[in-house]
Amino acid sequence: EIVLTQSPGTLSLSPGERATLSCRASQTVGSSYLAWYQQKPGQAPRLLIYGASSRANGIPDRFSGSGSGTDFTLTISRLEPEDFAVYFCQHYASTPFTFGPGTKVDI
């Protein structure tokens, strides 16, 4: 099983600042089979990034993903008030598909 570790656990920032979130896999996730999601309280997760760096439909370009192998990064270039949420990474390289524990971005 591929274990995903996310850091930091919590990121305290202000609107307009840049957020850098990390996701590390215990084994390579192949050809970048890595996705990022945003989740707000009481809502289902929302897909942001797939294939490590491809933005999902309707996702603003302030969100970007990078990385390969075992180390991946989600960057939010300038935080908007609606970006304060929990962010999860997930691999789909092989079963079991697993999720990271999440990074909370708060004010």
Next chain:
Amino acid sequence: QVQLVESGGGLVKPGGSLRLSCSASGFTLSDFYMSWIRQTPGKGLEWVSYISSGSGDIYYADSVKGRFTISRDNAKNSLYLQINSLRVEDTAVYYCVRGHSYVYHWGQGALVTVSS
């Protein structure tokens, strides 16, 4: 637009059973793999099961193998999860999702609480 609506959640005693249903609309169910993902505050998100469009390819997480059964009725645009021998640790919000890799479309979730 794509809509996934779960039903069937509730409070169940340990050892009990439950059947979750997911009604799909806005797309042709038979064109897609479908999955169930659950979320708990303690263990986070867990991919529970998936099923191919023709039901020939089915996956279960080790934690539910032998207790959960996924099925689908494409003619009724519905996905199901039969949950037997429920344990306290099965308490979670269960999401019906389209696909079996990354997930664009999620239902709103059905809460299953296992408690005596």
